[in-house]
Amino acid sequence: MPILKLERLTQSAFAGFGDVIEMNDRDWFHINNGSTRRYHNQSTVQVTGADGQAGISLARGDAFKLPQTVTMLERHPLGSQSWIPMDGAPFLIVVAPNGVDGLPDEAGIRAFYADGGQGVNYFQGTWHHPLMTLGRQGSFVVIDRIGSVPNCDERDLAQHYTIDGAFKDKAVPPLVSM
């Protein structure tokens, strides 16, 4: 089974798949007469389709452990979807580009590690793995399209992949079993 090596989650590395939502190393400006720093407009909420509107939900994910096997991806064709930690939980992210047939292009599959201070907003239509909170339960703010039209496609992958906690960049220490 191929090993999927992790990458550190950065806005530039993730640019084809979504936005990274975090305070670390980001610009901010003061609001509220100087008492609040605003890290402004980190991502846009995308909503399409006749009856859709942007809604705020919460989610609590079970603890996943390493090694983790990845067998499927999903996408939301009608809108973006954010996962922003409320309690500092790290999580695994697996994404793939759209192939010419609209299915996940497994030649481009990638895995990222969100360190607990980072959230993501998957762009509309991005193939991604469901939430895998690492080592502990985690609570998240989910902003996505609310509507009656089905908005989730799922696809089994041609291959199965293992995430064992190692990073592509060998200078990054592997995640220990969590």
Add this chain to the structure above:
Amino acid sequence: MPILKLERLTQSAFAGFGDVIEMNDRDWFHINNGSTRRYHNQSTVQVTGADGQAGISLARGDAFKLPQTVTMLERHPLGSQSWIPMDGAPFLIVVAPNGVDGLPDEAGIRAFYADGGQGVNYFQGTWHHPLMTLGRQGSFVVIDRIGSVPNCDERDLAQHYTIDGAFKDKAVPPLVSM
């Protein structure tokens, strides 16, 4: 100076001003093959006006202390605005209904205590006080209208009010100085 007694933040008590976003005592359903609980659609993101779209920002608020004096309120006429804690920070909320002149109706001014596990989404146009994180810094997810048209009205109140940590319901212990 009149004392503004606190109320516990509940969806029903806050119904005229916004939605309360929390997991405690809320319905949920399973997603992700049973590994994630989704507390679905707790609030709708409201965006109006020609160039507006819903955006995700983060914010970090300074620590406020009790007693706290309230002298002004603000509102966002073109959209809702959420404040959802990312690190469990409690905060004070002050809101007032719209008077017939569109200004805050101080006869109806109310103060709430968000306990750290609770966020709010102020409805479009709700008069509210800027963020007052209590006793510590706090980080928040802010979902609101992004656009070029001005979207913040501020008004000084006719009276000034003190929040000293006492609750309307005398059975609730007052907040100790934080």
